Amino acid sequence: MARLAGRRTLFAVPVLMAVTFGVFAIAAASPFDPVKAYAGTAALGADQDTLDRLRDNLGVDQPFTARWWHWLTSALGGDLGHSSVLRQPVAQVIGERLVWSFLLCTVAFVAAVLTGTLLGVLAARRPGSMLDRAVSSLAYTLEAAPVFWIALLAVWLFALQLDVLPAGGLTDTASEQVTAGQVASHLILPAGVLAVSQLPWFALYVRQGVGDALADDPVRGARARGLSESTVLLGHALRSGLLPVLTLIGSRVPELITGALLVETVFSWPGIAAATVEAATAVDFPLLAALTTLAAAAVLVGNLLADLLYGLFDPRVKLSEM
Secondary structure, three states: OHHHHHHHHHHHHHHHHHHHHHHHHHHHOOOOOHHHHHHHHHHHOOOHHHHHHHHHHHOOOOOHHHHHHHHHHHHHOOOOOEEOOOOEEHHHHHHHHHHHHHHHHHHHHHHHHHHHHHHHHHHHHOOOOHHHHHHHHHHHHHHHOOHHHHHHHHHHHHHHHOOOOOOOOOOOOOOOOOOHHHHHHHHHHHHHHHHHHHHHHHHHHHHHHHHHHHOOHHHHHHHHOOOOHHHHHHHHHHHHHOHHHHHHHHHOHHHHHHHHHHHHHHHOOOOOHHHHHHHHHOOOHHHHHHHHHHHHHHHHHHHHHHHHHHHHHOOOOOHHHO
16 A cells, blocks of 8 residues: 555656646736736736836746746745735645635535435336436436536525525624534535535446446345345445445546535635636736645545555455556
8 A cells, every 4th residue: 555655656746747837837828917916906007117017026027937946946845935816825825725625525525425325226226217217317417517507506596595505605794703503504505516516426336336236146146045135235236336436536536626616616615716716817826836736636646545445445456566
């Protein structure tokens, strides 16, 4: 396990360097002017000399390769730079917002895995039944639905029509402090929407995996020995049928991050989405590079976790050979 993790870590280093270099290159080609974004409305009445001095102070007149190398060497020393658009150190920006994005993604991912597994098992028990067709139809419908459309529909139904859940934010409008109860009530809608966007793949994978396992000879033999249906399903078919699902843990991370950005924007959730959008539109090189590197690292960690889980639960796979 340690050997596999070490190899993946060495592989991640050049990947993350390439990602950060690409971010600086794309940002340099962006039509947005970081100086005007930094100055805001004051840039409308400023003369060219003032804008040039501000451009020099921000260092945006340097080639992007020089800015990338300066940021990279500083980041390796623990300094992620200063966000020009948010007027804060990049580490502080990420630290204040990452915990809320992590909470949203964790709750949504766990809910998607558990609910998708349950629906997939129920559908696989009786292939072709009404329940199987209903679960499959629902999964394919949700798979095709954009996450922002699901989010807007949820706001319209649960916040505007039924008025049972808050439409957005982290706490109530008049609240002066963050409480666990308010966070939980405000988390239901965004986490639920994000979970619904991830649920179809888990439901379909579990349905297929458990359905194939129920048709295998070992499971048929267990039924012939007189074992109960619950023992056959939970003790034999489910364990084999869940193995393909482990590969989804890594492959769904990029989609989870993208979906989280959209969900946070719709529900005004104070995660990294707003910072990402502002960094992109203002060409905030240090913040944009740090957030993109963080997302890329999350994808690499997700892929590593999927491989480790597959090696631990599948006796046919040896971690030493991966």
